[in-house]
């Protein structure tokens with residue numbers, strides 16, 4: 121089973137202090153930083169693009185930028201994000217007709233490729249071929265576009281379905297995930313946990329990061345049913 125990874129969503133952070141907040145998260149125990157790139161078209165919100173990512177990459181040595189591309193034309197930004205230092209490029213299944221082509225292009229730029237599904241997309245939309253070609257599968261547990269939303273429970277069985285088909289892949293969950301909801305995600309087989317509000321809004325962020333990691337490690341240590 122892949123290792124536990126906590127990827128704080130910087131959407132909930134103080135954008136003016138982005139590099140400092142990313143540095144703090146790494147010090148507090150985060151493996152990755154989840155960078156929410158929104159284009160105002162695929163989702164009803166605009167956040168940041170390659171120039172900001174490049175600046176964060178420069179200011180935070182060793183950062184693994186887990187770039188969640190909530191954009192309409194995922195192929196269009198691959199070069200820019202690679203040049204900015206992106207490590208993982210996760211695009212939405214709903215935004216392309218050629219997921220395998222997008223995955224190939226991401227790999228050609230030496231980034232890991234993730235494919236995301238929104239709450240209304242079934243996990244079975246990700247074929248065995250597409251899933252095997254990707255490095256990570258992202259199950260959105262809120263509708264993409266904003267931080268601070270309520271976790272949607274009905275998305276959890278999709279994690280289990282994907283874990284059964286892809287035992288070696290990273291499976292990420294994102295949206296409304298925190299100490300109260302991480303357990304069901306980890307039990308279903310998710311090992312990459314994105315949390316924004318739950319970490320950035322906490323009185324003790326390192327404790328929350330540890331709690332999320334423990335939930336994944338505990339679920340993985342349980343004997344298979």
Ligand SMILES: O=C(CO)[C@@H](O)[C@H](O)COP(=O)(O)O
Nearest residue numbers: 264265266267268296316317
């Ligand atoms: O991409 C998104 C939402 O579109 C997520 O990354 C959220 O930003 C996570 O924030 P919380 O739900 O944990 O506050």
